[in-house]
Amino acid sequence: MxxxxxxxxxxxxxxxxxxxxxxxxxxxxxxxxxxxxxxxxxxxxxxxxxxxxxxxxxxxxxxxxxxxxxxxxxxxxxxxxxxxxxxxxxxxxxxxxxxxxxxxxxxxxxxxxxxxxxxxxxxxxxxxxxxxxxxxxxxxxxxxxxxxxxxxxxxxxxxxxxxxxxxxxxxxxxxxxxxxxxxxxxxxxxxxxxxxxxxxxxxxxxxxxxxxxxxxxxxGSLDRESLHLAVVRLKTAEQRIGWLADHLGELDGSGIIYCLTVAQTQEIAAFLRARGHTVAAYSGQTETTEREALEADLSTGRVKALVATSALGMGFDATLGFVINVGAPSSPVAYYQQVGRAGRGTSRADVVLLPAIEDRDIWKYFASLAFPPEQQVRQVLEALSAADRPMGTPALETFVDLGRSRLEMMLKVLDVDGAVQRVKGGWVATGEPWSYDEDRYRRVAEARESEQQAMLDYLATDTCRMRFLRHQLDDEVEVDCGRCDNCGGVSFSDQVSEASLGEAHEQLTRPGVELAARKMWPTALTNLGIDLKGKIAEAPATGRAVARMTDLGHGQALRDLFRDTTPDGPVPVPLVRAVITVLEQWRPNAVGIVHVESQRRGQLTADFADGLSRYLKIPVVGRFAIVDPSIEPGQGAANSAQRVAAVLRRYELQGDIPAGPVLLLDDLVDTGWTMTVAARALRAAGASEVLPLALGTR
CATH class of the missing domain: 3.40.50.300 (P-loop containing nucleotide triphosphate hydrolases)
Structure with a gap:
């Protein structure tokens, strides 16, 4: 120089x-x-x-x-x-x-x-x-x-x-x-x-x-002079989406309504459209061409809002008048990034956070996807070292109980660390020594827990919200912004009209989601000694569940029911009513009932089967019984190959199965493989069709 x-x-x-x-x-x-x-x-x-x-x-x-x-x-x-x-x-x-x-x-x-x-x-x-x-x-x-x-x-x-x-x-x-x-x-x-x-x-x-x-x-300074931050506390999901319907039109310009899950984006977008708002759902599952069209609609103001997951990140030239979060992100830093989508090219933008109790359940789920324990990492390294050719992630899933995304994340870290390498055809071990940095992973996990507590502190603070966020980013200032709800610079009513509450309640309590059948057996099951491959010939029909665990309405009742601390017992009355509504809409034509036995919730599943037998006036003809209790509930659920192997070892069909359609009951469908393996057994026993029905699904 x-x-x-x-x-x-x-x-x-x-x-x-x-x-x-x-x-x-x-x-x-x-x-x-x-x-x-x-x-x-x-x-x-x-x-x-x-x-x-x-x-x-x-x-x-x-x-x-x-x-x-x-x-x-x-x-x-x-x-x-x-x-x-x-x-x-x-x-x-x-x-x-x-x-x-x-x-x-x-x-x-x-x-x-x-x-x-x-x-x-x-x-x-x-x-x-x-x-x-x-x-x-x-x-x-x-x-x-x-x-x-x-x-x-x-x-x-x-x-x-x-x-x-x-x-x-x-x-x-x-x-x-x-x-x-x-x-x-x-x-x-x-x-x-x-x-x-x-x-x-x-x-x-x-x-x-x-x-x-x-x-x-x-x-530089991380103050966003155009943003007016506020938190509006509403107790129920009905109140939150009702509030959106009542107040969205009061906000200037177009903006983003962020949600924590894909299911929520679809549910809220549908409700707001029914209430006359021009909105659309957007997530990582949205097809590429549609994404581009939706982004253009938002930046040009052709839609009032996109109801989106964090997959939506607008460019620097988008002028948005507001950002609303239905549910809090797990850290103030992530929240600061999301609200930063608003207020570019405009002197004012409103930022509203509508927190929910169930946010913590979603944080807990995402936290469970952290770097795996050393034993599982070693299993992958041993499998790659023993292989005589590159292995893809589907094949590796047969050696370790990890989901696809978590396994791929782990492999990428190992790649950067030099222990494995991605090549054409999959992954190979390099033979280089590798050590598990347990202290670092533990400190990262502790940092994430600290961030979650900081987010809760943001919700509860009575001090300047922008100053709070800036402090989280080590942008230390002692001057209040003068623009947030705590500084007196903005105020949002927490009132929701009776009309919006009623329509929100009607939508959220309307039960029924489809249970799509699995189409193909997992790759490389032969590694586990299982001779199943290709298309699933004995797949069940498309079934029904009351709701997803992540749904805003019945989802809360399901989350409460399936918490580890909830004791076993009969199906709660509100869910009984919801099941009846699903059956009235679906009208399955079955001649008998088979239920999947549960180790943790035996009374729940038995009550589910007996109650439906009385209501539908058809007999309980069998059960998919637990014959190897050493296989833990949910074992192998992280990936398909491991789950199929666990289900085949854990269960056996028992009963006198009739030749007609059979209603197959389960309490909670996660991967769908228990229903798939049970349906295969039922078809082999003579059932002409298998109709899955569950209280909930992930």
Whole structure:
């Protein structure tokens, strides 16, 4: 790097050029870079340094890397590579780049058919910016064929949402760890920018350390001057969605209604549409083309709101007037990130949190997906070491009782640690020594518990809410915002009209969800000595359950019923009524009843069968009986292969099965494999059709 005296002219020229690029980027002749933005751009484009920028949402982090890209490309540098986890943000960034004359493309899981063409453009030097999802970095073809060439030619590496690199961050993603390898492979003097709006001091130090030496760390104020924060406490789900129906129209502009589960997005969207609001549901399960259309509808105001999970992350140019959370995220930092979707490009945005008691159950579930115990990790490593070829995750599931997503997360961590490697065809063991960092995993788990308590403290605080959130991010201030409900800057009524309450109650108490049948046996059951494969020929019919455990209405009654502390007993009267309503709508034509025996809730399942026998006037003809109680309830439930094996060992069909349709009862359907294996046994015993019915489903 030259001395300041010899580079003053270069810096002035770069600043002038940067101002022109900004004007093109935002499409305004009066646009000017702020000094803090120029400081970051200068570090990258002039001094070729590495920088970590921790600035609030809407500060203009995207402008920094696009302007720096334009300056570097003008000097003849290679393309900028941006690693970003938000597909919606990628799409918005590409549109913004094109306005500034920057050719940007993306490689991610939704445009596989374009990969070859894009890779040819990259090789030909026709791409200014390549946006990639973190998962691409360890795709074998991309990692081995494309990544080395990118590392050799990249002019600027940008890591967006950089808190994901740190396992102390609220949204740690193992794929982000692969960025360390890319950093090591970059040529000397290649600038690197890491950006985030949600990093406390611990995460900031961790990310800066991973970036290397001589890193510019820029932390700005995380106050969001446009946001008016409030908490509205309502006791029941009916009151919460009734409140939405009554008050959504009072909020300015369009916005997001965040929910904790996919089922809630669908349920609330349906209710609000029935009440005349223009809304749509959005989640990770939404098809890609529909996602893009919904994002466009939101950003242009064609819908009042998207009812979404955290899968929705809008880009920097979306102008939203409000964010409502039905249910609290598990940490104030995650909450700050979600509410940051509002108030960009507008002087005011309302942010309302409607907490629920059941939020803690959902937090507990997600916490159960943490890094597995050492014994299970060793089982996977031993299976890979003993294999003579790469193993895919379906095959590995037969060796360890872990769900697919948790197993894949573990493999990614092991990959980064050097113990395994992803190759074409699956995973292989490297033979490198590996140690289980129990202390670190325990401290991360403790940090998550602390975050959950902090979220509860946010709900209960009578101090400034924005100051509370800023303190959680180590943005220490002692000045109140003057805009939140505790500061007197905003107030929302907790009143709900009788009409909305009545309609909400009617929808939430309307029972009945379908139980879709399993279509295919799990892969590699032969590893467990089970000769089942391919299509399931004896599958049950599509069945019914009263509700999902995550539903807002009967879901609460189910959660209460199936808590570990709830004693065994008969089916509660409200659920009896709900079952009768389901039967009136469904009208199954059965000649006999078989129930799945339960070790924990024997009285419940027996009462369920006897009560239905009296109501339907058909006999109980058998049971799917527990014959090996050493197989624990729910054993193997983490993945399909293990569950099928456990069910086959644990149960046996007993009774005199008639030749007609049979009603198969269970208390709670989780994976669906107990019903599937029981249906196979019933069909083999002569039943012409198997009709599943359960109180609840996951």
């Amino acid at each position: 030259g001395s300041p005296a010899t580079t003053d002219d270069v810096r002035r020229s770069a600043r002038d050029a940067a101002e022109q690029h900004l004007k093109a980027l935002v499409g305004r002749d009066d646009a000017q870079l702020r000094e803090d933005q120029w400081t970051a751009i200068e570090a990258l484009a002039v001094d070729k340094r590495r920088a970590l920028v921790v600035q609030k949402t809407g500060w203009g982090k995207s402008a920094v890397y696009f302007v720096a890209t334009a300056l570097l490309r003008a000097e003849g540098s290679g393309p900028t590579v941006i690693v970003s986890p938000l597909l919606a943000l990628m799409r918005n960034q590409i549109q913004a780049a094109e306005r500034a004359g920057i050719h940007a493309v993306t490689i991610n899981s939704t445009n596989i058919e374009d990969w070859s063409r894009i890779e040819e453009q990259i090789a030909a030097g026709q791409v200014d910016v390549l946006l990639v999802s973190p998962e691409r970095l360890n795709n074998p073809g991309f990692r081995d064929d494309v990544l080395p060439r990118l590392a050799a030619t990249t002019g600027l590496l940008v890591v967006d949402e950089a808190h994901c690199i740190s396992d102390w961050g609220h949204d740690f993603r193992p794929d982000y760890r692969r960025i360390r390898t890319m950093l090591d492979d970059l040529r000397p003097g290649i600038p690197v920018l890491a950006t985030t709006a949600t990093a406390n001091e611990r995460v900031t130090l961790d990310v800066a350390e991973q970036l290397g030496q001589d890193v510019l760390v820029q932390r």
